[in-house]
Structures are given as structure tokens and as C-alpha cells.
Amino acid sequence: MKVVALSGGVGGARFVHGLAQVLSPDELTVIVNTGDDFEHWGLWISPDLDTVMYSLAGLGDEVQGWGRKDESFVTLEELRRLGAPAWFRLGDRDLSTHLFRTMRLREGASLTEVTTSLCRSNGVGPTVLPMCDAPRPTRLDVPGLGVLDFQSWLVTHRGPAPTAVLLGSPAPEPSPAVREAIEGCDLVLIGPSNPYVSIDPITTLPGLTDLLQARPVVAVSPLIGGRAVKGPLAEMMPSLSGRQAGNEAIASHYRAFLRALVVAPGEAVPGLVCLETNTLMRDLDDRRRLAEETLRFAVQT
Amino acid sequence: MKVVALSGGVGGARFVHGLAQVLSPDELTVIVNTGDDFEHWGLWISPDLDTVMYSLAGLGDEVQGWGRKDESFVTLEELRRLGAPAWFRLGDRDLSTHLFRTMRLREGASLTEVTTSLCRSNGVGPTVLPMCDAPRPTRLDVPGLGVLDFQSWLVTHRGPAPTAVLLGSPAPEPSPAVREAIEGCDLVLIGPSNPYVSIDPITTLPGLTDLLQARPVVAVSPLIGGRAVKGPLAEMMPSLSGRQAGNEAIASHYRAFLRALVVAPGEAVPGLVCLETNTLMRDLDDRRRLAEETLRFAVQT
Numbered sequence: 001m002k003v004v005a006l007s008g009g010v011g012g013a014r015f016v017h018g019l020a021q022v023l024s025p026d027e028l029t030v031i032v033n034t035g036d037d038f039e040h041w042g043l044w045i046s047p048d049l050d051t052v053m054y055s056l057a058g059l060g061d062e063v064q065g066w067g068r069k070d071e072s073f074v075t076l077e078e079l080r081r082l083g084a085p086a087w088f089r090l091g092d093r094d095l096s097t098h099l100f101r102t103m104r105l106r107e108g109a110s111l112t113e114v115t116t117s118l119c120r121s122n123g124v125g126p127t128v129l130p131m132c133d134a135p136r137p138t139r140l141d142v143p144g145l146g147v148l149d150f151q152s153w154l155v156t157h158r159g160p161a162p163t164a165v166l167l168g169s170p171a172p173e174p175s176p177a178v179r180e181a182i183e184g185c186d187l188v189l190i191g192p193s194n195p196y197v198s199i200d201p202i203t204t205l206p207g208l209t210d211l212l213q214a215r216p217v218v219a220v221s222p223l224i225g226g227r228a229v230k231g232p233l234a235e236m237m238p239s240l241s242g243r244q245a246g247n248e249a250i251a252s253h254y255r256a257f258l259r260a261l262v263v264a265p266g267e268a269v270p271g272l273v274c275l276e277t278n279t280l281m282r283d284l285d286d287r288r289r290l291a292e293e294t295l296r297f298a299v300q301t
Numbered sequence: 302m303k304v305v306a307l308s309g310g311v312g313g314a315r316f317v318h319g320l321a322q323v324l325s326p327d328e329l330t331v332i333v334n335t336g337d338d339f340e341h342w343g344l345w346i347s348p349d350l351d352t353v354m355y356s357l358a359g360l361g362d363e364v365q366g367w368g369r370k371d372e373s374f375v376t377l378e379e380l381r382r383l384g385a386p387a388w389f390r391l392g393d394r395d396l397s398t399h400l401f402r403t404m405r406l407r408e409g410a411s412l413t414e415v416t417t418s419l420c421r422s423n424g425v426g427p428t429v430l431p432m433c434d435a436p437r438p439t440r441l442d443v444p445g446l447g448v449l450d451f452q453s454w455l456v457t458h459r460g461p462a463p464t465a466v467l468l469g470s471p472a473p474e475p476s477p478a479v480r481e482a483i484e485g486c487d488l489v490l491i492g493p494s495n496p497y498v499s500i501d502p503i504t505t506l507p508g509l510t511d512l513l514q515a516r517p518v519v520a521v522s523p524l525i526g527g528r529a530v531k532g533p534l535a536e537m538m539p540s541l542s543g544r545q546a547g548n549e550a551i552a553s554h555y556r557a558f559l560r561a562l563v564v565a566p567g568e569a570v571p572g573l574v575c576l577e578t579n580t581l582m583r584d585l586d587d588r589r590r591l592a593e594e595t596l597r598f599a600v601q602t
Binding site (some may be wrong): 046075081083092 | 342343344364373375376379380382383384385394396397398400403404407419420422423498
């Protein structure tokens with residue numbers, strides 16, 4: 001079975017990690033949002049790609065959900081002393097990824113090629129693909145603050161509710177590898193990621209909605225009891241969807257291609273095929289169980 | 302008194318550190334070779350500038366003579382694992398300097414401006430100037446190896462005797478600050494650096510020999526008993542100068558502008574005003590003493 005998972009950062013990465021426990025490496029391809037990518041200290045940072053890669057490699061900081069475990073911050077503290085911006089906490093281990101990526105990109109490699117190389121060096125089995133090779137920066141329009149870059153919105157301002165999410169436009173083409181993965185798969189799973197800032201940047205790439213409509217697509221809701229496990233999704237939903245935060249709004253948002261939804265117990269959406277199960281992933285057992293249940297449900301649906 | 306010191310890396314940096322113990326910050330300007338500068342991991346590295354800056358800041362690794370003291374190599378070891386070149390040992394503390402410099406250069410700052418900013422943040426009192434703002438890479442022609450980049454020659458091949466030192470050509474203009482410093486000084490001191498690869502890149506910049514001829518110039522010989530304290534100078538001299546390694550060859554090399562030379566006991570050059578003293582700098586007391594003696598000698602000469 002060939003499975004494609006669409007993923008943002010923390011929640012999506014945890015779900016993908018679970019899928020990697022259940023599927024063999026050649027059965028799983030992860031397509032990752034790069035709308036959060038940005039340049040910092042002259043380096044090209046791809047936060048969601050790295051979170052997925054570190055999770056799959058077992059190198060991630062599982063407590064904070066991003067960055068490397070057993071991390072140190074020697075260079076960061078020195079750069080702070082030199083007057084460089086220190087609001088984005090890049091650790092010494094993590095820094096090697098950004099240096100390597102930036103160096104290879106400047107040498108002419110594509111982001112897809114660099115990601116493949118990094119994943120191979122880190123012992124990642126499944127295929128991890130950036131959604132596209134060209135930058136597609138997401139920005140957010142926030143009342144009183146204006147249009148913010150993604151990291152400024154999320155890290156500096158802590159994710160205030162926006163009136164609009166501005167996906168990079170014109171949208172670049174998805175990479176050939178992304179198209180081929182979706183065309184050749186039996187199932188598309190959307191991880192419990194933020195639909196607006198993690199999944200939309202992927203699904204709105206030229207041609208992708210059409211490709212997704214031709215495949216069985218099952219999503220795991222990022223909401224439990226109307227709240228996101230992590231991040232400002234619930235606060236974003238009323239102004240962006242005109243609805244209260246909840247699975248109805250999630251299902252409606254994905255309605256162009258969604259076949260079924262995995263939700264927390266008692267939170268099924270009327271009129272939509274749903275699997276009710278514990279969607280909170282506190283540890284690796286939770287990840288594996290949710291992946292297994294989601295796969296079994298998706299195949300039967 | 303306004304003193305300008307010309308310096309390469311280790312030996313020159315030690316001498317300049319001694320000068321900084323004797324002169325007030327506004328009396329000392331150091332003009333530093335940038336012929337060794339190179340790009341590594343996508344970062345702009347200025348080894349001699351950093352060695353001088355770290356020495357003056359008290360941050361340098363005094364045992365190996367370059368890099369930061371109390372250094373760690375977390376990012377380097379990670380990059381090695383990722384397949385990046387690891388032959389140039391950039392430490393985590395040191396890395397902050399290269400990241401900051403590269404970032405500021407890409408933003409449009411000049412190397413002179415970046416150096417001033419780094420020195421200020423590191424608490425360096427004297428003025429430290431790169432010899433020029435444009436790159437001027439030194440290369441070396443070595444029998445059997447061909448023309449090598451400087452770091453490839455020094456680090457990878459450990460400094461084999463070259464038949465020619467190829468200074469970057471056409472030479473860029475020295476920075477205005479470099480011209481002004483020499484024009485406005487009372488004395489020029491050349492530290493115990495390698496004349497071919499550390500001092501020539503500076504003195505052969507357009508107009509500098511003329512400026513130096515109009516000033517009293519005193520050099521400290523980098524040789525003791527015909528050997529360099531550090532580096533491959535002695536091995537380079539026969540093929541480059543046609544003479545045995547020694548102070549006669551040093552004096553001859555600098556003859557266009559040299560007024561006097563500081564040498565080890567018993568190693569004076571006939572026909573040239575020389576100060577014979579202990580030129581080996583093992584500790585800070587040695588540096589201060591050599592600086593004091595050289596200044597006293599130079600003023601009297």
C-alpha cells in the first residue's frame with residue numbers, strides 16, 4: 001500500500017512518526033508544508049520539514065515538539081552578544097541542518113534534493129518531500145498589526161487571530177515528486193495539522209486539489225473538544241471560517257476532497273464518515289495506535 | 302603617538318596583543334591581512350581578522366593560536382555526520398562570528414563596518430581594519446600540486462614550499478580607513494608574520510608602498526635561528542627568495558620601506574639598524590615586553 005501523508009509541524013510530525021511505525025519505508029511518503037520557511041542569520045530555515053525529519057529520525061525534542069533533543073545553544077548565545085536577533089532559538093545541533101541546507105541550495109541543489117540528502121544522513125526511512133522547491137511564504141493579516149510574516153506572527157506575536165491567511169501568490173508549481181507521489185498512492189492522509197497555515201499551502205498548489213479529488217483522502221482532526229493540542233488554530237477559526245472551532249468547520253474546510261475524518265470520541269460530524277478514537281498523542285504508543293486505527297479505518301472507508 | 306601595526310594571524314596577533322597592553326586604544330590601529338579569507342559552509346571566514354580580534358578581546362585559544370578558547374564543536378560534528386566538509390575546524394563560539402559577518406555582508410555592510418561592529422561587541426579597544434573591503438584571495442603554486450587556494454595549501458596540504466605566491470590580481474583598493482590610518486600615523490610596525498602570505502597582500506595594495514615609504518617602518522622578524530615559531534615560512538624562503546631562511550632575506554624582502562628590524566639575540570643584519578632581543582612570545586609578559594622594547598627602539602631610530 002502506498003500512503004501519502006500531508007503534514008505541517010508538531011502534530012502532523014507526531015502522526016507521521018506513528019505511520020512510520022506501521023508502514024514500511026517504501027509505503028510512506030510525507031509531503032510537508034514549506035509556507036513557514038524563512039531566512040534567519042542568512043540561513044534557510046524549513047521548520048516543518050525539520051520537525052518531520054527529526055521526529056522520523058528519533059532526533060526531535062519531544063517535549064517542545066520541535067528542534068533537536070539534547071540540544072545546546074552556544075552559538076545562539078554568542079550571536080545574541082554580538083547583537084544578532086535571538087528570538088528564534090536555533091540550537092547547535094539544529095544549526096548544522098540549516099547550514100547544510102543553505103550551502104547546498106546556494107550550490108544549486110533543489111530543496112527536494114537537499115531534504116532527501118538530509119533524511120538519508122539522519123537515517124529516515126520514509127520519503128519526505130517539501131511541497132514545492134520554490135519559496136511560498138505564508139503571511140497573515142491581523143487587525144491592528146497589519147500583514148505579518150509567518151514567524152513574526154507565530155513566534156513574536158504568539159499567533160493572534162488573523163482576518164486572512166495570505167498564501168504565497170502566485171503559487172509555485174508542486175515538485176514533480178509531489179505530483180508523482182499523490183498520483184501513485186492508494187490513500188492520502190492529512191495529519192492533525194492546522195488547515196489554514198499547514199495544509200492549505202500544500203493543497204492550493206496548482207493542480208493538487210484535482211489530484212486529491214481522485215484519491216481517497218482521510219484527515220485526522222487537529223481539534224479535541226474544540227481546542228487544538230498545540231497552536232492557535234481554535235482562536236483562528238471563527239474569523240476565518242465564520243464558525244465556532246470544531247470538526248464541522250474542519251470538515252467544511254476540506255470538503256473539496258475529504259472522504260472521512262478521524263475525531264475524538266463523541267465529536268463526529270453528522271453526515272460525514274467519521275472514526276471516533278483517542279486522537280491525543282502523548283507518547284510513541286499513542287502515535288502508533290492512532291496511525292494503525294486511522295489506516296484500518298481509511299482502507300475500509 | 303599614533304601607531305599602525307600590519308598583521309597576519311598567530312604571531313602578528315600576539316605582537317598586537319602586546320602593543321595593546323602598552324598603547325592606549327586610540328593610539329593603535331591594526332591593519333590585517335585578508336588574503337586568507339575564504340568561504341566555508343556558505344560563510345565568509347576571515348581567519349587573520351578573527352585571530353587578531355580574539356587575541357585583543359582575550360577570547361582567543363592561546364594554545365593553538367587561533368579560534369576561541371573554551372570552545373565546543375557540536376555543529377561541526379553534526380555537519381560531519383551530514384557529509385559536509387569538516388577539515389576546517391569551526392567551533393560553536395567561533396561560528397557566531399562567521400554567521401554574523403556573513404549576514405551583515407549580505408545585507409550590504411562592508412567588511413570594515415562588520416569588523417568594527419564585531420570588535421565593539423567583543424570589547425576590543427584598538428581599531429582593527431581589514432586591509433581592503435573586496436576579496437583578494439592569495440593562492441600558491443606548488444610543484445606537483447599546482448595552484449592551490451590558501452586554506453587548501455595551509456590546512457589540507459600543511460604548507461608545502463611554493464614556487465610562487467599568487468596575490469589576488471588585480472589588487473583591490475585599500476579601504477579609505479587603511480589609507481587614512483597610515484597617512485595619519487607616526488610609526489608603522491610590522492608584526493612577526495609571514496612576509497609572503499601575511500604582509501605582502503597588504504603592502505602590495507595600490508599606493509601602500511608609497512605611503513609606507515613616507516613613514517618610519519620597523520618590523521619584528523618572524524624568524525628565530527632561521528626558523529619560524531609557527532608556520533611554513535622557513536621552508537618557503539629558499540624557493541621564493543633564492544636565499545637561506547634568515548633575517549637577511551627578511552630585510553631584503555622589506556627593503557622598499559624598512560627602516561629597522563627587531564631580531565633575536567645575535568641575529569642582526571649587517572648594514573641595517575637592528576634591535577636584538579628575545580622575540581619569542583610565550584606569554585602575555587613576553588608580548589608586553591617585546592611591544593615595549595620595539596616601540597622604544599622604533600621611536601629612537
